Every structure is written in structure tokens, then in C-alpha cells.
Amino acid sequence: MxxxxxxxxxxxxxLCAATPQEEIAAQVPAARAILDGWQAKDPVKADRKLHIVYWTPADRHPAPRYRERLSAVMRDIRKFYGSEMERLGFGFRTFTLDEAADGLLKIHVVTGAEPYAHYDVPSGDEIRKECLPVLKKEGLNADEETIVLFCNMSNWDSEKRTISQNSPYYAYGTNRWGTAWQVDSPMLDLESLSQKEPRVLDGQYGNISVGRYNSIFIGGIAHELGHAFGYPHNVERADEGAAFGTALMGSGNRTYGENLRGEGKGSFLNLAHALQLASHPLFCGSIKGxxxxxxxxxxxxxxxxxxxxxxxxxxxxxxxxxxxxxxxxxxxxxxxxxxxxxxxxxxxxxxxxxxxxxxxxxxxxxxxxxxxxxxxxxxxxxxxxxxxxxxxxxxxxxxxxxxxxxxxxxxxxx
Missing domain, CATH: 2.60.40.10 (Immunoglobulins)
Structure with a gap:
């Protein structure tokens, strides 16, 4: 060396320097020296994957093109995490998705026991429990896996171009397991992320472009996934904001991909969170210890x-x-x-x-x-x-x- x-x-x-770039240059090689050296001794490799579940109430069918749309969205988020880890000096480390033979993601579909009106934002635990038997049949123990659980709980009116959602939207996790509850809608589409037109009227965010809608809700998936990986909220420091944009785990769930529309710098993963991801089994490919x-x-x-x-x-x-x-x-x-x-x-x-x-x-x-x-x-x-x-x-x-x-x-x- x-x-x-x-x-x-x-x-x-x-001796770490004050600028974000110098912090990265000082800390990441030192952290990797510890991590890589420890992993090299008696490694325990594992093929861990992030699993996708699509839950829909008893009186609803899945939203149109859900597999095509969610496959593209999750692959973009996977690329975002990998690119950010690479920018931070860890190489292109990211999570693996469960790919199906037809070129799309494998998505476990679950039909709820009750109609739409029965469920609400706090229904996350109930919905997750309804998914457990389906996952178990596939050989998956949700208490030992990280899952993204899309809830078909949005209401889209294509004529009035109005949309609202009444879905669980939160997450929690550790290095061993995690669950991120998300909402699906026909408007959730990666192809729309760069578009400033047409407009939609969202029940929470008002009159926004379809691109802005997807920044919020694709960014929301990336943000809640961070909680499922085990890390908390944070806001960018002034120096980080000037250099990189908006912290994903702060308001970065609303700025994801805004750079594609020329509306800002977009979202970034900060150093503290990247350090934590470096040892997560989904990112390091190891379950040693x-x-x-x-x-x-x-x-x-x-x-x-x-x-x-x-x-x-x-x-x-x-x-x-x-x-x-x-x-x-x-x-x-x-x-x-x-x-x-x-x-x-x-x-x-x-x-x-x-x-x-x-x-x-x-x-x-x-x-x-x-x-x-x-x-x-x-x-x-x-x-x-x-x-x-x-x-x-x-x-x-x-x-x-x-x-x-x-x-x-x-x-x-x-």
C-alpha cells in the first residue's frame, strides 16, 4: 500500500476536514479498511434480496400495469442507492431485487380480508399480518427479510385528474429485517418523473405536475426504504446542501429526480447513512455475525x-x-x-x-x-x-x- x-x-x-468531500475522503477508506478486513476473515456470504409485496383490498383489483411500473421504479431506486454509495467511495453497493423469468420483478400479490373502507393509514400492522401467510408459502419469513409493501389505497379520477391516498406510509427496520409500507397508484410511473406536464390535483400536495407527483412518491419509497434499512431522519447541513442537494432522509423524499426537470439538485444519501448501509447484509452480501x-x-x-x-x-x-x-x-x-x-x-x-x-x-x-x-x-x-x-x-x-x-x-x- x-x-x-x-x-x-x-x-x-x-483530523477530518470540514468540507463534505474531505470528510468522505478521510472517513470512507478508514471505515472500509476495518470492514473489508473483518469480512475477509471467515466470510459468511448470503444471497439476500429485497422482496416486493402488492396488497389490495378485497373489493379492488391491482392498479393497471403494476408490475411494469413498480419494476421500473424499484430498479431506479436500486440504481440511486448504488450510485450514491459509489459517489461516497464505497463502490456500487446496492440491494438485490427478486427478478422473475419474464424480465420483471417478482411481486407477491395479497388480497385483503376486508374492503377498502375498512382500512386506513394506521392499518399497517393489520395489512402486514394479512401478507404473512402468502410470504410463508413462498418460503419467506417476514421477520427475517426486508420487504416493501405496496398498498393499493389510492383514489385516481382520470377525468378530473384528482388523486388522493389513504394508505399506511411509514417504515421500520434493522440489519436483520424491515418493512416499508407504500402506496401504489396508476400515476406512479418512472416515465413521468421528468415531465412538467400534465398536472394533477393531489389531496395532500395540491396542484402539481405529474413529475412532481412522482418525485414525492418515488422519493417516498426511497425514503421509507431507508427506515426499513434501519436509519433515522436527518436534514442536510448547509455545506452538504450546497454540494449535493437535499438529504434523502429529510425532505429528499420530495426532491427525488427533480434535477431531471431542472427544478433543483435532487436528493442525496449522506455520509452517516452510507456508513451504516456499508455493513447491512443487503449491501455487503454477508450475514457474518x-x-x-x-x-x-x-x-x-x-x-x-x-x-x-x-x-x-x-x-x-x-x-x-x-x-x-x-x-x-x-x-x-x-x-x-x-x-x-x-x-x-x-x-x-x-x-x-x-x-x-x-x-x-x-x-x-x-x-x-x-x-x-x-x-x-x-x-x-x-x-x-x-x-x-x-x-x-x-x-x-x-x-x-x-x-x-x-x-x-x-x-x-x-
Whole structure:
């Protein structure tokens, strides 16, 4: 290995540069060195696939051309994830889809027990339970697979060009399993993503172009799929937004493909989430240690305010069979759920030491810092925003953070 490359791999995290591009250049090779080295020893390869389910109420037939449309949509999302991972330095890593012999995706069709009027947005668990027997017959245990569950719960009037939906639309998951509930409609079509005309009147988003409709709902699939992979919401930092566009797990579900219409930069996958995906079985092709428990042990954590930033340092160690390869931090201001949480990340050095810096703090608000320790086996200290490492902070009106709340709780997880 050339000396320059070796030095980059061994750079301690506190030397990571400020720009997004320099963060990527410093952190990704270091993370890959840990991940690739661990995977190379006694690998456990597995042919994991993302499975697609189409559920329709008892009184409805599937929407026209659902297989053709959803095959194109899911392949585009697969390409998006792969291209983003490649941009970030991980190579073209993405999930595998279950392909049928006719050139389209294999989609498991399930007819609900009740008519349309019985179901509503909170019906996700009921709908998922109705799908389990069908999946079981195909040899699939939904508690050990990642699935996208399209619900035929939209209402399209082709004459009035109005559309509304009353569907479950959320997701949750870990490194072992996940479910993303989505809505299908005849208007969900990749070919329309680049079009500024015609218009549709959506019950939630108003008078929008058919391209904008597909940005929202194809982007929504990509966004909820992220939750099914196990990561939370976040918003792009100012420097990330200037460089790349809108974070997929923030408002990026509404900007997906907008660049095709010349309406913006589109959506991107940020570094913290890409680091997590790098060890997900669907992206790394390995189930080595995937049923391990979280074993990361942080120590010597300290925090300080530097200007208008929060700097956190410490060490983290893991078991030999599950080294910690990255640390994620989310700085979440009060209000806005967690959609407005900015992220930072670091890769531990050989001694486990790391330093990360939280920027773009919201002046005049309190907030919560959430830490996640990522293990090479795909296990993390938490998924989709849930972690025992949670610390309160406040930010003065002039943007200066007060970190006393963090300092008092450090090394004392809930």
C-alpha cells in the first residue's frame, strides 16, 4: 500500500476536514479498511434480496400495469442507492431485487380480508399480518427479510385528474429485517418523473405536475426504504446542501429526480447513512455475525463547545468478532420531529479514539444529541433513531451551545 494511502487509513478522526468531500475522503477508506478486513476473515456470504409485496383490498383489483411500473421504479431506486454509495467511495453497493423469468420483478400479490373502507393509514400492522401467510408459502419469513409493501389505497379520477391516498406510509427496520409500507397508484410511473406536464390535483400536495407527483412518491419509497434499512431522519447541513442537494432522509423524499426537470439538485444519501448501509447484509452480501448483540463500549467521553459547534471526543471498543467501524451523531433541535436533525460521523482510530463535531445548531432552541456505534456485523447500538446514548443540550440566541446537559449524562446511557 502506498505510504500516502496508509496514512489516510490511519488518520485519527480529529483530523477530518470540514468540507463534505474531505470528510468522505478521510472517513470512507478508514471505515472500509476495518470492514473489508473483518469480512475477509471467515466470510459468511448470503444471497439476500429485497422482496416486493402488492396488497389490495378485497373489493379492488391491482392498479393497471403494476408490475411494469413498480419494476421500473424499484430498479431506479436500486440504481440511486448504488450510485450514491459509489459517489461516497464505497463502490456500487446496492440491494438485490427478486427478478422473475419474464424480465420483471417478482411481486407477491395479497388480497385483503376486508374492503377498502375498512382500512386506513394506521392499518399497517393489520395489512402486514394479512401478507404473512402468502410470504410463508413462498418460503419467506417476514421477520427475517426486508420487504416493501405496496398498498393499493389510492383514489385516481382520470377525468378530473384528482388523486388522493389513504394508505399506511411509514417504515421500520434493522440489519436483520424491515418493512416499508407504500402506496401504489396508476400515476406512479418512472416515465413521468421528468415531465412538467400534465398536472394533477393531489389531496395532500395540491396542484402539481405529474413529475412532481412522482418525485414525492418515488422519493417516498426511497425514503421509507431507508427506515426499513434501519436509519433515522436527518436534514442536510448547509455545506452538504450546497454540494449535493437535499438529504434523502429529510425532505429528499420530495426532491427525488427533480434535477431531471431542472427544478433543483435532487436528493442525496449522506455520509452517516452510507456508513451504516456499508455493513447491512443487503449491501455487503454477508450475514457474518448479523445476530450478534450490540457490544460497543464507549469510554472517556468528553464534550466541549467550540464557537457555535459541539465537539465530542472519546474512545469506543467492541468485541473482536464485531469491531466498531463508525460513530454517528445526530443533533436534533426541539420541534420538527427528527426531520431537522443534522448528522456528523467519525471512524475510530486504532486505539478506538474518535472526535466528531456538530455544526448548524439551531439558535435559541434546546436539542438532543443521539449517538450510534456501528459494528462490522451490521449491528448498531440502535436503529431508526432509538439509542440509549441520548444527551440534552441548549443553544443560546447567538448560536453558542451550552453542553452542561451532555457532560452530566455522558457514559450514563438510559
Amino acid at each position: 502506498p505510504m500516502r494511502s496508509l496514512l489516510m487509513v490511519l488518520l485519527p478522526s480529529f 448479523w445476530d450478534n448483540k450490540p457490544s460497543a463500549r464507549p469510554s472517556g467521553l468528553s464534550v466541549r463547545a467550540e464557537g457555535k459547534t459541539i465537539v465530542l471526543s472519546g474512545k469506543v471498543t467492541g468485541d473482536e468478532d464485531a469491531p466498531v467501524y463508525a460513530v454517528q451523531a445526530y443533533f436534533d433541535p426541539e420541534g420538527g420531529s427528527d426531520y431537522d436533525a443534522t448528522s456528523a460521523s467519525a471512524v475510530p482510530g486504532q486505539d478506538g479514539g474518535f472526535t466528531l463535531t456538530g455544526t448548524d445548531l439551531v439558535a435559541g432552541k434546546g436539542g438532543e444529541l443521539r449517538l450510534f456505534f456501528l459494528q462490522a456485523d451490521g449491528v448498531a447500538s440502535g436503529f431508526v433513531g432509538s439509542t440509549p446514548y441520548r444527551y440534552p443540550y441548549t443553544v443560546a440566541a447567538d448560536g453558542t451551545p451550552e453542553v452542561k446537559g451532555i457532560a452530566e449524562k455522558l457514559t450514563k446511557p438510559d
